[in-house]
Amino acid sequence: GIQVEQSPPDLILQEGANSTLRCNFSDSVNNLQWFHQNPWGQLINLFYIPSGTKQNGRLSATTVATERYSLLYISSSQTTDSGVYFCAVLISSGSARQLTFGSGTQLTVLP
């Protein structure tokens, strides 16, 4: 099956710093989503981005589908950005629509 690899696995930042999280995937995908899982376990949708670039406030994401990777940029990080960031890719097989998740990047933002 498809492999989704995220890097780095852990990241510690000082508040105000910028960071880039990477997601590599091993095959063509139909779509890609970035999520933030907060300390209470809730998965929050950040971006639906099968290709191109999107921005939402301090966050932006770029997916280069032809080269099979996506990047999530966090600027001016805040302590509330702490948590696990997942990318997930969707592959379709017949009617099945399975999101395959990477193992996540654990981000800690220190005050």
Place this chain on the structure above:
Amino acid sequence: EAGVAQSPRYKIIEKRQSVAFWCNPISGHATLYWYQQILGQGPKLLIQFQNNGVVDDSQLPKDRFSAERLKGVDSTLKIQPAKLEDSAVYLCASSTRLAVYNEQFFGPGTRLTVL
């Protein structure tokens, strides 16, 4: 717009007991998913419904897990009997349609501990 609702939020049971989780998707979302997330890992799909029909249950351990979505709205996931390795967070998600470009939205999850 209300999000995906799940209950209970936490459940502690002993091995070999039974447990059931409930999910109510976002209004109007025809597609519903159940995922299992083991500590330290990303979520893994267990089963997918389109309205009240099962689309994909290839990763559901059918000897002990079952799920239904009888009226095409809310859904129940059951484990009977539970094993220690079933300790995980069970996440429900929904999307508007089966099309590949639809985002999936997740509920808060049910954290299951099996002792």
